[in-house]
Amino acid sequence: MVERGRRRKSRTVAEINVVPYIDVMLVLLVIFIATAPVVMQGVTVDLPQAEAEAMNEDQRTPIIATVDRAGQYFVSVDTQNVKIPDLNTVSEVVAEELRKDPTRPVVVQGDAQVAYDSVIQLMNALKQGGVESVGLVTEPIDISQNGTATAAANAK
Numbered sequence: 001m002v003e004r005g006r007r008r009k010s011r012t013v014a015e016i017n018v019v020p021y022i023d024v025m026l027v028l029l030v031i032f033i034a035t036a037p038v039v040m041q042g043v044t045v046d047l048p049q050a051e052a053e054a055m056n057e058d059q060r061t062p063i064i065a066t067v068d069r070a071g072q073y074f075v076s077v078d079t080q081n082v083k084i085p086d087l088n089t090v091s092e093v094v095a096e097e098l099r100k101d102p103t104r105p106v107v108v109q110g111d112a113q114v115a116y117d118s119v120i121q122l123m124n125a126l127k128q129g130g131v132e133s134v135g136l137v138t139e140p141i142d143i144s145q146n147g148t149a150t151a152a153a154n155a156k
Helices: 019-039 087-100 116-128
Strands: 063-067 073-077 080-084 106-110 134-136
Touching: 063 087, 063 116, 073 087, 080 087, 087 116, 106 116, 116 134
Parallel strands: 063 106, 106 134
Antiparallel strands: 063 073, 073 080
C-alpha cells in the first residue's frame, strides 16, 4: 500500500542572520568615531586664552588661516593643511575656497608668542581676498582652584 498524504518534502531554509553583521558594524563605527580626532592634521600652535562663545555645531567646518610661532602661514581646508609661502598666496587660496562655498566661515589661528602685527597682516590679507568676517581661535581660560588663570594643558 502506498501512503500518499504522509510524504514530506524537506526544504532547505536560506536565511542570513544579520545580527552579527550589525554588531561588527557598530564596533567599526565606534572605532572610526574614536580615531577621527587623532587622524585630523593641523598646525600645532599655542593659542592665547580668552572667554569666548563656541562655534555653532551646525556650521560647516571653517577655513583656518594659521600663523605659527616662526611666522609661517598655513591654510587648513577640511582635513588638508597646506603651508603657504606668503600673504598674497594666503588670500588667493582662501578666495578660491570661498568661490566654491561663500557661506563657509573663516577663522584666524595665531600662536600666542607670535607678533601681533603678524596676525593683523594675516587678517588684512584675508580681507583683501574677499573675506567679510573673520573669527579668532582661542583656548578657553582654565581657572584653577585658587582662582587664578592658568594655561590649559595642550594635548595636541
